[in-house]
Amino acid sequence: MNAPLSRRQFFRVCSAGVMASSAVGLGLAPGQAVAEVRPYKLARTTETRGTCPYCSVSCGVVMYSREEQGKRKIIHIEGDPDNPVNKGTLCPKGAGLLDMVHSPNRLLQPEIREAGSSEWKTISWDDALSKVARLMKKDRDANFIEKNAEGVTVNRWNSTAFIVSSTVSNEAGYLGVKMARGLGMVALDTQARI
Numbered sequence: 001m002n003a004p005l006s007r008r009q010f011f012r013v014c015s016a017g018v019m020a021s022s023a024v025g026l027g028l029a030p031g032q033a034v035a036e037v038r039p040y041k042l043a044r045t046t047e048t049r050g051t052c053p054y055c056s057v058s059c060g061v062v063m064y065s066r067e068e069q070g071k072r073k074i075i076h077i078e079g080d081p082d083n084p085v086n087k088g089t090l091c092p093k094g095a096g097l098l099d100m101v102h103s104p105n106r107l108l109q110p111e112i113r114e115a116g117s118s119e120w121k122t123i124s125w126d127d128a129l130s131k132v133a134r135l136m137k138k139d140r141d142a143n144f145i146e147k148n149a150e151g152v153t154v155n156r157w158n159s160t161a162f163i164v165s166s167t168v169s170n171e172a173g174y175l176g177v178k179m180a181r182g183l184g185m186v187a188l189d190t191q192a193r194i
């Protein structure tokens with residue numbers, strides 16, 4: 001039978017136990033004197049700069065991708081430290097961008113629901129762009145206003161609106177607005193204001 005511990009022996013045993021568990025917590029378990037070195041997560045990745053698509057702040061992001069089974073895959077996204085808007089920071093929503101990129105619910109192709117139909121069907125980008133162009137021309141031909149009631153030339157196309165994404169560059173935004181104004185559109189806006 002073991003002899004009962006004295007008060008002093010009891011505290012000595014307890015403090016040794018606390019020190020041992022703290023050392024294990026710090027990764028100094030017996031037999032693991034040398035810490036495991038994991039390969040650097042971003043090794044052999046390609047950096048691509050982009051813009052967070054979620055809100056009007058338009059924070060800059062850096063996307064890291066690498067080849068996996070013959071396909072390029074984005075494996076990490078973080079704030080772009082060189083972007084003057086966010087200087088490397090992202091809000092919680094932007095910090096979760098990787099989940100959006102790989103979401104099984106993400107649309108990767110244009111879809112159309114024809115008039116009278118309750119079904120969405122996938123179409124190619126070429127078909128989608130051709131259809132949009134055809135509908136725009138039809139609407140402009142029918143509703144373009146060359147002169148107002150006083151006979152003043154106005155060249156307005158009021159029946160179609162145009163919205164530019166906040167993820168495009170300044171140059172693409174500039175060209176988009178020039179194209180829309182050139183067609184006579186008055187109602188222009190950007191997702192950056194939403």
Ligand code: SF4
Binds near residue numbers: 092
């Ligand atoms: S990171 Fe946040 S604040 Fe920045 S654009 Fe995305 S959603 Fe907006």
